[in-house]
Amino acid sequence: MPVADGNITSWADEVDDIEEKKSIPPPTEVIENGLKIVTEYQYKDDKLLKVVRTYKIENRKVPKSIAVRKTLKKFGKSTNDKPGPNPATTLIGEDVHMQFITNKEEIDKPDDDTLEKLKNAGGVVKCRNCNGDHWTLKCPYKGSALVNRQEEKKIVPGLDDKTKPAAGKYIPPSLREGALKKEGGATMQRPGLDGTAIRISNLSESTEEQDLEQLVKPFGQTSKLFLARDKITNLCKGFAYVHFKNKEDGERAIAKLNGYGYDHLILSADWSKPQGQN
Amino acid sequence: MKPIILQGHERSITKIVYNREGDLLFSSAKDKTINVWFSLNGERLGTFDGHNGAVWGIDVDWQTTKLVSGGADNTIRLWDCLTGVELGCLSTQSAVRTSKFSYSGTSIAYSTDAALKQNCEIFLGDVRGDNLRNPYMTLPVRDSKVTALLWGEVDELLIAGFENGEISQWDLRMAKEVNNICEHNNSINDMQTSKDGTLFVTASKDNTAKLFDIDTLECLKCYKTERPVNSAALSPVYEHVVLGGGQEARDVTTTSTRAGKFDARFFHLIFEEEFGRVKGHFGPINSLAFHPDGKSFSSGGEDGFVRVHTFDQSYLDYRFDVGS
Numbered sequence: 001m002p003v004a005d006g007n008i009t010s011w012a013d014e015v016d017d018i019e020e021k022k023s024i025p026p027p028t029e030v031i032e033n034g035l036k037i038v039t040e041y042q043y044k045d046d047k048l049l050k051v052v053r054t055y056k057i058e059n060r061k062v063p064k065s066i067a068v069r070k071t072l073k074k075f076g077k078s079t080n081d082k083p084g085p086n087p088a089t090t091l092i093g094e095d096v097h098m099q100f101i102t103n104k105e106e107i108d109k110p111d112d113d114t115l116e117k118l119k120n121a122g123g124v125v126k127c128r129n130c131n132g133d134h135w136t137l138k139c140p141y142k143g144s145a146l147v148n149r150q151e152e153k154k155i156v157p158g159l160d161d162k163t164k165p166a167a168g169k170y171i172p173p174s175l176r177e178g179a180l181k182k183e184g185g186a187t188m189q190r191p192g193l194d195g196t197a198i199r200i201s202n203l204s205e206s207t208e209e210q211d212l213e214q215l216v217k218p219f220g221q222t223s224k225l226f227l228a229r230d231k232i233t234n235l236c237k238g239f240a241y242v243h244f245k246n247k248e249d250g251e252r253a254i255a256k257l258n259g260y261g262y263d264h265l266i267l268s269a270d271w272s273k274p275q276g277q278n
Numbered sequence: 279m280k281p282i283i284l285q286g287h288e289r290s291i292t293k294i295v296y297n298r299e300g301d302l303l304f305s306s307a308k309d310k311t312i313n314v315w316f317s318l319n320g321e322r323l324g325t326f327d328g329h330n331g332a333v334w335g336i337d338v339d340w341q342t343t344k345l346v347s348g349g350a351d352n353t354i355r356l357w358d359c360l361t362g363v364e365l366g367c368l369s370t371q372s373a374v375r376t377s378k379f380s381y382s383g384t385s386i387a388y389s390t391d392a393a394l395k396q397n398c399e400i401f402l403g404d405v406r407g408d409n410l411r412n413p414y415m416t417l418p419v420r421d422s423k424v425t426a427l428l429w430g431e432v433d434e435l436l437i438a439g440f441e442n443g444e445i446s447q448w449d450l451r452m453a454k455e456v457n458n459i460c461e462h463n464n465s466i467n468d469m470q471t472s473k474d475g476t477l478f479v480t481a482s483k484d485n486t487a488k489l490f491d492i493d494t495l496e497c498l499k500c501y502k503t504e505r506p507v508n509s510a511a512l513s514p515v516y517e518h519v520v521l522g523g524g525q526e527a528r529d530v531t532t533t534s535t536r537a538g539k540f541d542a543r544f545f546h547l548i549f550e551e552e553f554g555r556v557k558g559h560f561g562p563i564n565s566l567a568f569h570p571d572g573k574s575f576s577s578g579g580e581d582g583f584v585r586v587h588t589f590d591q592s593y594l595d596y597r598f599d600v601g602s
């Protein structure tokens with residue numbers, strides 16, 4: 001109600017006037033390139049808010065019966081609704097995804113597909129750690145002793161394509177590299193299962209079983225891992241024993257890990273000696 | 279997927295149904311109104327106003343011309359689907375719990391609750407000529423209450439699920455009960471047929487959903503969960519079943535509020551194994567329906583919302599791994 005002629009108005013009317021003075025721009029509706037853009041203004045907590053809703057207009061071919069129903073007049077409580085969804089009754093929810101419970105690989109498939117394509121393109125994908133044909137980020141030897149060493153191939157002969165998990169093909173242990181050699185010499189001098197155990201020392205306090213496993217996994221199969229922990233603090237005491245299934249694996253691990261820098265410390269590795277000699 | 283949330287009810291949803299083509303979605307709630315929505319964009323086409331109490335059961339005929347609804351105001355009403363005009367209204371002795379159109383759309387079946395001295399009964403009515411006449415047949419129910427109703431093949435069979443977990447089958451030509459089984463040990467909340475009408479799935483308060491042959495009532499499969507199942511629907515295109523439920527509304531405040539209890543859960547029809555879940559509701563799901571093209575589904579919950587989900591490509595591409 002506008003204030004006119006200097007008439008005395010009640011304070012309630014004045015409040016109304018102030019409300020009116022904060023004029024709200026009229027809502028606009030623009031339709032362009034298949035998009036309907038509705039702009040509305042509203043006050044909320046004394047601030048002018050601009051609400052922009054963008055609708056995509058789609059043309060679909062539908063059976064005649066559906067097309068007829070699409071042109072129906074709205075009725076009941078929707079009689080006065082404009083064409084298109086009314087924001088008061090129709091909302092767009094937050095994005096939800098179906099959580100698949102089994103078969104998690106299926107979801108990752110698109111990733112593999114790009115990898116597959118690049119693989120086929122030839123030599124595009126090359127791991128900077130181990131030169132395998134996978135992303136560096138997904139290197140199975142990530143964080144292990146073999147990372148980023150050029151001499152890797154020379155020292156670790158067993159780590160050719162055959163034993164890489166990525167190669168996929170299963171090779172029985174008896175046919176694996178090293179198995180033949182063992183028959184010749186190693187079996188004679190092997191004192192027992194203990195002979196395949198190595199001791200790794202100067203590990204950092206924060207080392208966990210998983211770290212250890214990751215560290216020694218590339219050298220071959222292990223039968224037992226033991227990480228010495230402090231009884232009270234439960235932190236790593238600085239050394240660990242690893243029992244390999246093959247002595248050759250142990251040899252390689254020693255050759256590699258002795259003097260290897262791990263977690264800001266330099267490890268030392270040697271065969272595990274009977275108690276008292278250590 | 280971004281679900282469309284339909285906010286047309288003030289109280290909990292009791293039932294949602296798609297029409298045969300799937301372009302319209304009807305929803306009823308405990309708040310007297312029935313809404314109809316375009317399933318594609320969530321636009322509300324209209325409301326059916328007239329009931330004076332909670333609406334328990336709605337159904338639409340195959341031509342999408344008529345809607346039947348039964349409610350707690352002791353009435354069964356017939357509506358023109360497309361204009362919202364009430365075509366007829368019949369009073370009953372007690373609340374109407376379920377109402378269903380026959381496949382041909384010429385008859386309706388509805389059941390009333392047992393109340394006071396009133397026994398539970400099933401009525402069959404003729405709806406040709408666009409009005410509601412007095413029922414032509416009444417089937418007495420012995421001791422329990424009908425909670426779900428289904429028409430069998432070529433309108434000859436009627437199948438009812440009871441509050442005590444029994445399922446009965448009537449041959450309508452003889453008006454005689456021909457089969458009765460007791461596979462569930464608690465109330466049957468919902469029954470829905472497969473697209474070809476040869477199978478149906480039950481949802482029961484005993485935490486299971488079961489698949490039956492509609493003819494022999496042989497129990498074929500069982501889908502186990504750890505909470506009451508309020509609704510179950512069969513995918514029209516894949517061998518999938520979706521189950522929705524949760525604790526009863528009145529128990530929600532007194533038990534754990536751990537998230538994930540109100541998901542829609544997808545089971546493989548044959549292997550009976552759950553493979554996926556869709557979150558969203560913050561109350562139990564009361565009714566579920568698959569779009570007839572199988573590419574979207576909707577759920578109505580105790581929270582009063584209807585959520586229309588259009589499946590992502592990852593669901594459509596999903597193949598159940600038999601080996602695992």
